[in-house]
Amino acid sequence: MHAHDHHEHSGEALSRVAEATLVRSGEQWTAMRARIFSVLAGFEKPASAYDIADAVSQAEGRRVAPNSVYRILDLFVNANLARRVESANAYVANAHPDCLHDCIFLVCDSCGQTTHIDDDSITRTVRSAASGAGFSPTRPVIEVRGKCADCR
The missing domain is CATH 1.10.10.10 (Winged helix-like DNA-binding domain superfamily/Winged helix DNA-binding domain)
Structure with missing residues (x-):
């Protein structure tokens, strides 16, 4: 990653x-x-x-x-x-407001805990795909729903 x-x-x-x-x-x-x-x-x-x-x-x-x-x-x-x-x-x-980037959230469906991760390669791909479709992305929203390690 x-x-x-x-x-x-x-x-x-x-x-x-x-x-x-x-x-x-x-x-x-x-x-x-x-x-x-x-x-x-x-x-x-x-x-x-x-x-x-x-x-x-x-x-x-x-x-x-x-x-x-x-x-x-x-x-x-x-x-x-x-x-x-x-x-x-x-x-x-945002624990790092002095830093601009896109975020990915991992949201636990059981307890509601939300973990923020950064992966510029993923968000760059999302932005590129949007641009390739003629869309001008301003803020990708990426959320992954599932279960956290504690609730699995």
């Missing part, structure tokens, strides 16, 4: 890189965006906007609407701070 090289961040380092990446894209790192990113990064599995809104509402002591969370998540996806797991309508924090 031809892996994509990058450095994965976690904890406070991930928040700092996410903030720098968002600011570099011309956006502001507000307190609410920081809170939503922190909550998203704290989930072990992909989280829906409703999951995130509930967690942020509890932390803030006031109701945060899922629509507001969706808008911020869309911003995060566009800025490469988060990835959307399409089949689950859920999101994961």
Whole structure:
């Protein structure tokens, strides 16, 4: 497998890189965006906007609407701070937001655990096939459904 090289961040380092990446894209790192990113990064599995809104509402002591969370998540996806797991309508924090590439998700049908892998040769082939069909790909979405090692 031809892996994509990058450095994965976690904890406070991930928040700092996410903030720098968002600011570099011309956006502001507000307190609410920081809170939503922190909550998203704290989930072990992909989280829906409703999951995130509930967690942020509890932390803030006031109701945060899922629509507001969706808008911020869309911003995060566009800025490469988060990835959307399409089949689950859920999101994961991108552990390397300073690195642009296509992702492949392995989604466990039993426990919901989602593993992110990089394989540039696969995504390059998908992009090439799309281009060969006269299509201009912007973001390939590759998800493999099955069972994780723990659930097999």
